[in-house]
Amino acid sequence: MSSATSAPSPDDHFTFGLWTVGNPGRDPFGVETRAPLDPVDTVHRLADLGAYGVSLHDDDLVPFGSVAAERDRIVARFEGALKATGMKVPMTTVNLFTQPVFKEGAFTANDPQIRRFALKKAADAIDLGVELGASVFVLWGGREGCEVDAAKPIAAALDRLAEAVDLLCDYAIEQGYDLRxxxxxxxxxxxxxxxxxxxxxxxxFISELEHPEMVGLNPEFAHETMSGLAFNHGVAQALWQGKLFHIDLNAQRAGKFDQDYRFGSEGVRDAFYLVKLLEDTGWDGMRHFDSHAYRTEDADGVWEFAAASMRTYLILREKARRFHADPDITAAMEEAQVAGLREPTTPEGGLRAIRAADYDLAALGAQGYGMERLDALVDELLLGVR
Ligand SMILES: [Mn+2]
Structure with a gap:
């Protein structure tokens, strides 16, 4: 059996948000179709399936408004499940979008009182994350935006957003937290x-912050695809700039609402190039799924969704391995002059030599690259006939 069909293991670094498998199937037009999950049961189920860990928003674990004693009891019980299973919490985040107080924004709300409350909640969430062992704290500003442009001067909002991130970085530094x-x-x-x-x-935006070295990205497949952008290109640039701190895997069709589908269920080719990128560059972080089962599914369907998310990644990882081992693909890449791009442009003599040289434009313009063949070979690989 190839590794594509082997079961996931913690070494593969698969993680799921508590909110992903815990998604109850609510949508803007319909109520929940599934019962809530107990986070402790989720940890055990995902451990059984071979996951490495879970991630969470503060409110996924400790219901909003819980008093301190209740919080501590919940966290202790959850830590018991982590200890029993060996599951880790590499990333946590803060929910600054569900409660009515955040309807006009959180770190960028027009009302300073709301911005201060958002910071208090975020600092509490950082404490929780560090307590659970997380080294990455994600900020998704779901409510940091507007519908009425007259009511939200964007430069001022960015000032407030930078101020908030700076304050949280200062806090992490003061506390001695190993957190990005x-x-x-x-x-x-x-x-x-x-x-x-x-x-x-x-x-x-990060380049304008006080501690840019502490701040990076958690790009999400669905979110870039919603903008019609190539997710793997965005991830490649984040890696190139040393800014890929975490990643959210799911699936999405361009031009649609935020679908958060199971990884690989749409855009298999894009998913393949993403997996190939992560594997080729030796990404040692999490393969984190931020997605949910279809609303049609019961509890069995949810765990099928979780298992299939990991299995699809492993299949694509095996395809990436075969890509490199396939002599026809290697030859087609040579014809496409892929290696030439890794060669520095500047010859000895620099720009002076570049300007002094003659270029056979007719020949350069006439050469073929064989990329149709290369592309079709990748199709064959993905379609399982090579
Ligand atoms: Mn996400």
């Missing part, structure tokens, strides 16, 4: 437009 912050871009939904809509916007 990962921003998660998204173009829209639930707000009409959201700040830091793409990987590119977020990378540029």
């Amino acid at each position: 912050i990962a921003l998660e871009p998204k173009p829209n939904e639930p707000r009409g437009d959201i700040l830091l809509p793409t990987v590119g916007h977020a990378l540029a």
